[in-house]
Amino acid sequence: MSIRTGSRLVLDLGGPLLWSTCLAAHSTVPCRSDVCAAAAVQDNPWNCSSSTDGRGSDGGGGRGLCACSAYPYNPLNGQCARGDVTTTPMLANVTDGVNPLYPVAFPVHAACAPGALLGSLPSGAVGVAGLSGAPLSLPSQVAASLKVERKFALCLPGGGGTGAAIFGGGPFHLLVVPEEFGMVSNGLSYISYLRNxxxxxxxxxxxxxxxxxxxxxxxxDSLALDAGTGHGGVMLSTVAPYTALRPDIYRAVIEAIDAELRLIARAPPSWPFERCYQRSAMWWTRVGPPLATVDLMLRSGGNWTFFGSNMIVQVNEETLCFAIVEMGPTPAMDESPAVIIGGFQLEDNLLVFDLEKGRLGSTGLLYWIRTTCSNFNFSWGTP
Known part of the structure; x- marks a missing residue:
């Protein structure tokens, strides 16, 4: 996501704050402040120290002025570092749901990070924007600064297109057929989400x-989230490229795939994917290969369905693979999920996260209505 000219942040659904590299001379936030108290309650990875909790570095040149600090975390490589909490301007575009109207600048609190923490992030990224419900997450700060709903929408594009991140609620219009707009927010289905x-x-x-x-x-019970330990559960992720499953769950799903696709000609595995097929043996519909539908069966009833276009990745001209991977045998941390739904599975599905009501809205795969996340209209309208 572009935050100002030449600056981009990686979107992390589970991140508690914003962080980026800072100039050597930057503003700081006092330790004993409401902002620092908010930074202190962030959920830190197991291998990071807790945040300041009313303490911090001496930002006053030995005069005893305490500067608030926090622990920015790189969700791609698991690294973290301690950095000052600072105030920085953010620039975004106001939209009426159809066009961007005009830019608006507002201040946000972010953590400074050393350049080394950018390792593994995409080229050009200067940090991470956390999208959780934490007080210093981007949606929480946008809502507080601009007096909008504590809600945000993500539409992740496939095929290298341009998607959208919209904060503060809808409506959301997409180009459905030439010269016509569809208000896809009318087609959202909501379910309650769980918080770890x-x-x-x-x-x-x-x-x-x-x-x-x-x-x-x-x-x-293998898919359940343990409310006490935070272990298990099925988590949505914008930083995991593909859906990852714990070994026991992964093996059961692979066996189910084998049973369903036993007549489809196999291809050799293509790392990191184990189950691959000959491209010539598959046929395609508007929503991808019809023999590759995966349902997550919800406790509340109904399914969250991934169609072939979100489950099959073409790795070369002759090979298609199921876009799922196996987690390592040892969890990276105690609260490791049982399943991580990756970005590929979320592409071209408008998702609306309502932080006030604790619910998640989804249009389902946009291919059904002959559109994609790249079909938001980014031409400028009239204020």
């Missing part, structure tokens, strides 16, 4: 997984 007490992630309450509508041999 140990991190800021968004979780789905899932009790089963099905391939082509036939259940995989996954015990319901």
């Amino acid at each position: 007490p140990k991190n800021g992630g968004f979780y789905l309450d899932v009790v089963g997984i099905a391939v082509n509508h036939r259940g995989a041999d996954v015990p319901p």
Whole structure:
């Protein structure tokens, strides 16, 4: 996401704050302030020290003026560092849901980070924008500064297109057919999401997984989120490229895929994907190969469905693979999810996160209405 000319932030659904590299001379925030208290309650990774909790570095040249600090975290490589909390301007475009209207600048509080913390981030990224419900997350700060709803929408593009991140609510219009706009917010279906007490992630309450509508041999309790330890559960992620499953769950899903696609000619595995097929043996519909539908069965009833276009990735001209990977045998931290739904699976689906009501809206795959996340109109309108 572009935040000002030449500056881009990686969007992290579970991140509690904003962080970026800073100039050597930057403003600081006093330790004993409401902002620092908000920084102190951020959910830190297990290998990071806790944030200031009313303490910090001496920002007054030995005069005892305490500067608030926090612990920015790189969600791609697991590294973290301590940095000052500063105030910086952010520039965004106001929209009426159809066009951008005019730019607006507003202050945000962010943590400074050393350049080394940018490792593994995409080229040109200067930091990370956390999208959790924490007080210093981007949606919380936008809502407080601009007096809008504590809500945000993400539409992640496929195929290298341009998507959208919209803060403060809708409506949301997409170009559906030439010279006509569709208000896709009218087609949103909402479900409640779960929050992990140990991190800021968004979780789905899932009790089963099905391939082509036939259940995989996954015990319901293996997908549950433990409210006490924060372990398990099915988490949404904008930083994991593909859906990752714990080994026991992964093996059950692979066996279900094998049972359903046993007549489709296989291709050799293509790292990091294990189950691959010959491109010539698959056929395509508007929403991808019809033999590659995966359902997450929700406790509240109904399914969250991923169609072939979000489950099959073409790795070369002759090979298609299921876009799922196996987690390592040892969890990276105690609150490791059972399933991480990756960015590829979320592409071309308008998602609306309502932080006040604790619910998640989804249009489902936009291909059904012959549009994509790249079809927001970014030409300027009239204020």
